Amino acid sequence: MRITVEEADSGSPAINRNAFKATIRRQKVVILGAGFGGLAAAMGLRHADVDVTVIDRRNYHLFQPLLYQVATAGLSPAQIAMPIRRILSRQANVTVLMERVEGIDKEARIVQTANRRIAYDYLIIATGARHAYFGNDEWAETAPGLKTIADATEIRARILSAFERAEAAEDQADRERLLTFVVVGGGPTGVELAGAIAELAKKVIVRDFRRIDSSSARVVLVEAGGVVLPAMPPKLSEKARRHLEMLGVEVLLKAAVTRCDVQGVTLADGREIQSSCVLWAAGVMASKAAKWLAVPADRAGRVHVDRNLNPPGNDDIFVIGDTAAVTDESGRAVPGVAPAAKQMGEHTARAILANIDGRAVGPFRYRDFGRLATIGRKAAVADFGRIRLSGLGAWLVWNIAHLWFLVGFRNRAAVFVDWALAYVRYDRSARLITDRHER
Amino acid sequence: MRITVEEADSGSPAINRNAFKATIRRQKVVILGAGFGGLAAAMGLRHADVDVTVIDRRNYHLFQPLLYQVATAGLSPAQIAMPIRRILSRQANVTVLMERVEGIDKEARIVQTANRRIAYDYLIIATGARHAYFGNDEWAETAPGLKTIADATEIRARILSAFERAEAAEDQADRERLLTFVVVGGGPTGVELAGAIAELAKKVIVRDFRRIDSSSARVVLVEAGGVVLPAMPPKLSEKARRHLEMLGVEVLLKAAVTRCDVQGVTLADGREIQSSCVLWAAGVMASKAAKWLAVPADRAGRVHVDRNLNPPGNDDIFVIGDTAAVTDESGRAVPGVAPAAKQMGEHTARAILANIDGRAVGPFRYRDFGRLATIGRKAAVADFGRIRLSGLGAWLVWNIAHLWFLVGFRNRAAVFVDWALAYVRYDRSARLITDRHER
Numbered sequence: 001m002r003i004t005v006e007e008a009d010s011g012s013p014a015i016n017r018n019a020f021k022a023t024i025r026r027q028k029v030v031i032l033g034a035g036f037g038g039l040a041a042a043m044g045l046r047h048a049d050v051d052v053t054v055i056d057r058r059n060y061h062l063f064q065p066l067l068y069q070v071a072t073a074g075l076s077p078a079q080i081a082m083p084i085r086r087i088l089s090r091q092a093n094v095t096v097l098m099e100r101v102e103g104i105d106k107e108a109r110i111v112q113t114a115n116r117r118i119a120y121d122y123l124i125i126a127t128g129a130r131h132a133y134f135g136n137d138e139w140a141e142t143a144p145g146l147k148t149i150a151d152a153t154e155i156r157a158r159i160l161s162a163f164e165r166a167e168a169a170e171d172q173a174d175r176e177r178l179l180t181f182v183v184v185g186g187g188p189t190g191v192e193l194a195g196a197i198a199e200l201a202k203k204v205i206v207r208d209f210r211r212i213d214s215s216s217a218r219v220v221l222v223e224a225g226g227v228v229l230p231a232m233p234p235k236l237s238e239k240a241r242r243h244l245e246m247l248g249v250e251v252l253l254k255a256a257v258t259r260c261d262v263q264g265v266t267l268a269d270g271r272e273i274q275s276s277c278v279l280w281a282a283g284v285m286a287s288k289a290a291k292w293l294a295v296p297a298d299r300a301g302r303v304h305v306d307r308n309l310n311p312p313g314n315d316d317i318f319v320i321g322d323t324a325a326v327t328d329e330s331g332r333a334v335p336g337v338a339p340a341a342k343q344m345g346e347h348t349a350r351a352i353l354a355n356i357d358g359r360a361v362g363p364f365r366y367r368d369f370g371r372l373a374t375i376g377r378k379a380a381v382a383d384f385g386r387i388r389l390s391g392l393g394a395w396l397v398w399n400i401a402h403l404w405f406l407v408g409f410r411n412r413a414a415v416f417v418d419w420a421l422a423y424v425r426y427d428r429s430a431r432l433i434t435d436r437h438e439r
Numbered sequence: 440m441r442i443t444v445e446e447a448d449s450g451s452p453a454i455n456r457n458a459f460k461a462t463i464r465r466q467k468v469v470i471l472g473a474g475f476g477g478l479a480a481a482m483g484l485r486h487a488d489v490d491v492t493v494i495d496r497r498n499y500h501l502f503q504p505l506l507y508q509v510a511t512a513g514l515s516p517a518q519i520a521m522p523i524r525r526i527l528s529r530q531a532n533v534t535v536l537m538e539r540v541e542g543i544d545k546e547a548r549i550v551q552t553a554n555r556r557i558a559y560d561y562l563i564i565a566t567g568a569r570h571a572y573f574g575n576d577e578w579a580e581t582a583p584g585l586k587t588i589a590d591a592t593e594i595r596a597r598i599l600s601a602f603e604r605a606e607a608a609e610d611q612a613d614r615e616r617l618l619t620f621v622v623v624g625g626g627p628t629g630v631e632l633a634g635a636i637a638e639l640a641k642k643v644i645v646r647d648f649r650r651i652d653s654s655s656a657r658v659v660l661v662e663a664g665g666v667v668l669p670a671m672p673p674k675l676s677e678k679a680r681r682h683l684e685m686l687g688v689e690v691l692l693k694a695a696v697t698r699c700d701v702q703g704v705t706l707a708d709g710r711e712i713q714s715s716c717v718l719w720a721a722g723v724m725a726s727k728a729a730k731w732l733a734v735p736a737d738r739a740g741r742v743h744v745d746r747n748l749n750p751p752g753n754d755d756i757f758v759i760g761d762t763a764a765v766t767d768e769s770g771r772a773v774p775g776v777a778p779a780a781k782q783m784g785e786h787t788a789r790a791i792l793a794n795i796d797g798r799a800v801g802p803f804r805y806r807d808f809g810r811l812a813t814i815g816r817k818a819a820v821a822d823f824g825r826i827r828l829s830g831l832g833a834w835l836v837w838n839i840a841h842l843w844f845l846v847g848f849r850n851r852a853a854v855f856v857d858w859a860l861a862y863v864r865y866d867r868s869a870r871l872i873t874d875r876h877e878r
Contacts, residue, residue: 059871090646099607149873230492431517432520
C-alpha cells in the first residue's frame with residue numbers, strides 16, 4: 001500500500017478520519033495506449049478514487065479485428081474507430097491526452113512525452129505491436145503490413161490501383177503481374193485478407209472493367225509453416241485451406257519468402273512470383289516498452305512479465321496485451337488477441353484497486369473463449385474448445401461476435417447496414433483510392 | 440457531320456447501306472473528369488453508337504456539396520464518394536481510365552496522359568476547379584481549402600487536433616489561440632463549415648474534455664463583401680447571418696484578409712485574429728483546360744465558351760461545369776454549382792448525338808432550380824425563386840434533396856442512418872485524426 005501523506009507532520013496524535021483522508025493524495029494511474037487492454041484497464045477503474053490519465057498518440061480506439069475489411073474496401077475507417085474521448089467521456093476520473101510517449105523514468109515515476117512530463121503512481125503499458133519484417137526492413141516499402149488505419153487505406157489503394165493499372169496496361173505480362181496479389185503469412189490476418197481480395201476480384205468488381213477480366217486475378221497466400229491458422233486445431237486449419245481454395249486462392253505452404261521487391265517475391269525453393277501487390281501479414285514486433293523500461297524482452301520485443309503482469313522488480317508497472325510476453329498457469333503463451341488484452345486490462349485494474357486498499361489479488365488467468373477467422377463472404381472457422389464450427393454457421397457467429405464487440409451503438413448500426421447490403425448486393429462501399437502523398 | 444469512311448475508294452457506285460454503315464468508324468468521345476458534368480455527359484450517351492472513354496485522375500466521383508460534412512466529422516469519405524466504374528458499370532459503351540491528363544493536341548485530336556495518347560473525335564472537358572489564393576499561394580499551407588477528400592480529412596484533422604492541443608496546453612493564451620477557428624469566405628462552403636464547426640464545439644464534443652470548455656471555442660467567419668451567401672436574395676442572406684450568430688459564430692463582413700500565417704490572420708482594417716486553424720473558402724481557380732487548349736480564360740481560369748459550350752473555333756471540343764465561363768441567354772453568368780454542371784453535361788451529350796446524326800441542336804439554356812445552404816443541425820436557407828424558406832423547413836428540404844441526389848442506394852442508406860442518429864444523439868461518427876504524413 002502506497003500512501004503519500006502530504007502533511008505527515010501535522011502533529012496531532014488524534015487523527016481526524018476525514019482530515020486524514022483529505023491529506024492522502026489521490027493515486028495517479030497513467031495508461032499508455034487505448035487499445036483493448038488500455039481501455040479495459042481505464043474502464044475497470046471507473047469507480048475508483050484515483051486520477052486516470054490515458055495517453056495515446058492517436059485520438060481513436062481501433063477495432064483491429066476488422067481492419068482487413070477497411071483494407072479490402074468493405075468498411076470505412078470511421079466504422080471501426082471511435083474517439084477515445086467519446087468512449088470515456090462519462091468517466092469523470094479519466095483525462096485523455098493525445099501525445100507520443102518518448103521515455104519512462106522509473107526512479108522518478110515520470111512518463112516523458114513529446115510535450116510534457118507526467119507523474120504516475122501506477123503505470124500501465126498497453127502500447128501494442130506493429131508488423132515486423134525481422135531483419136528485412138527494406139521490404140516495408142513494397143510489402144505493407146496491416147496495423148493502423150493508414151496501413152489499411154494504403155493497402156486498399158494498392159489493391160484497387162492494381163486493377164486500374166491492369167485495365168490501362170497494353171502488355172499482357174504487365175497485366176498478369178498487376179493482377180497477381182501475394183499475401184505473406186497464413187495467420188488470421190493473412191487468411192482474411194487473401195479471402196477478401198479473392199472475393200473482391202471474382203465477385204464484387206467483375207462487371208466494372210472492359211479490358212481485363214478481374215476474376216482472372218491470381219491471389220496467392222504464402223505461409224512458411226505447414227498449415228494456415230496454426231493456432232487452430234488441425235481439422236479447422238485444413239477446412240480453412242479448402243475454403244480459401246474454393247474461393248480461388250492459391251495456398252502455398254512451407255514457402256518462406258527470401259526476396260521481396262517491386263517485381264514480386266522469391267520463395268526459399270527458388271520459385272518466383274511476379275506481383276505488383278505484396279502484402280505482409282507474417283509477423284509482429286512489440287512497441288518500445290522494453291527499451292523505455294530497460295527490461296528484458298523476447299525475440300518479438302515483448303516484455304517478460306510475471307504472473308501479476310509486472311516486469312520483475314517493478315510492482316508499480318504493468319505491461320499488458322501485445323506488448324507483454326505472458327504465460328498462463330499451465331505454462332502456455334497467452335495469444336496476442338483482443339480478448340486476452342482485454343482480460344489483462346481488467347486484471348490490472350483489479351490489481352491496482354486491491355493494492356491501494358491493501359488487499360491481495362491472485363495472479364492473472366487467461367480464459368480462452370475460442371478463436372474465429374473468416375474466409376470470404378460466407379465461410380469462417382471457429383474453435384470454441386469442444387464446439388468447432390466451419391462454413392456458414394461459423395460465419396454467422398463471426399459476424400454477430402464482431403458486431404457485438406464493436407464499440408458504440410452508432411458504429412454497430414452503420415456496420416450492420418453495410419454488411420447486410422454487402423451480403424445481398426455483393427457490393428463493397430468503400431472502394432476509394434486515396435493517396436497519402438497527394439493533397 | 441464527321442464520318443470517316445475507311446474504304447472510301449471501294450469503287451462501287453451502288454452503295455450497300457449495311458456495308459456502308461460497317462465502314463463508318465464508331466465516333467470516339469473522350470470525357471475528362473467524372474464530376475457532375477462529366478458523368479452526366481457519359482450517361483447522356485448511354486444509348487449512342489459511340490465509344491466513350493472517361494478519364495479521371497481519381498477512381499471515384501465525389502458528391503462535393505457534402506464535402507464540408509467530411510471536414511467536420513459528420514460523414515465518412517466513402518459515404519460521399521462512389522467508384523466511377525461502379526456508377527458506369529452497366530453502360531457497355533464506356534471505358535473508364537484512371538489517368539492524369541497532361542495535355543491536348545487539338546490538331547491531331549489526341550489527349551496526352553502520363554502513360555498514353557488517346558484519340559478523340561469529340562472531347563468534353565469537365566475537370567472542375569480547385570480553391571485558389573489569388574496571388575497568395577503561400578497561404579495554402581496554413582489555410583487549407585476544401586475541394587478533395589484529402590482536403591476534407593486534412594481539415595478534419597486540423598479542427599480535431601486543435602481541441603486536443605488545447606486540452607494539453609498549459610498556457611491560457613495558447614489555449615485561446617487553439618480554440619479560435621477562422622473561416623475565410625462567406626459563400627455556401629464557408630457558411631456551412633462555420634456552422635458545423637460551431638455546432639461541433641458547442642454541442643457534440645462538449646462532454647469529452649476535462650481541462651477545456653470546448654463550447655468556449657470562437658468561430659469567426661470572415662467575408663470581404665457586405666453579406667454572406669451573396670448569390671441568395673438579401674433577406675435570406677440576412678437570415679443566414681442571424682442563424683450563424685445564434686449558433687455562436689462571429690460574422691465579420693467587409694473584412695478582407697491581408698495576412699495569413701500560423702499565428703492567425705490580419706484584416707484590412709488592421710485587426711488581428713490569433714488562430715491556429717484558418718480554413719479557406721474564399722475562391723476557386725479552374726483546372727488547366729485553358730492552358731491545354733491555348734484559348735482565352737477569365738480571371739478564375741475558366742475557358743470562355745459560346746452558347747454551344749464550345750471554345751470559339753473548336754466545334755469538336757466542349758468545356759463544361761466549373762472549368763467553363765458560361766453566360767445564359769439573358770447574359771448572366773451561370774453559377775458554378777452541381778446542377779449547372781449536370782445540365783451542361785446533358786446538353787453536350789445531346790449536341791454530340793445531334794451532330795453525328797446531322798441534326799441541329801439549340802444553344803445551352805440554364806434552368807435555375809434554386810439554391811440551398813445549411814447552417815448547423817437544424818437550420819438552412821433555400822431560394823427556389825418564388826418560394827423562399829429558412830429554418831427547419833429549409834433544413835428538411837436540404838437533407839432530402841442531398842440524400843436524393845447522392846449517388847447509389849447504399850450510400851443513401853448509410854448517410855440516412857448517420858444523419859438520423861446524429862439528429863437524435865448529437866453525435867458525429869467520423870471524428871478521426873488521420874495524418875497524411877504518417878504510415
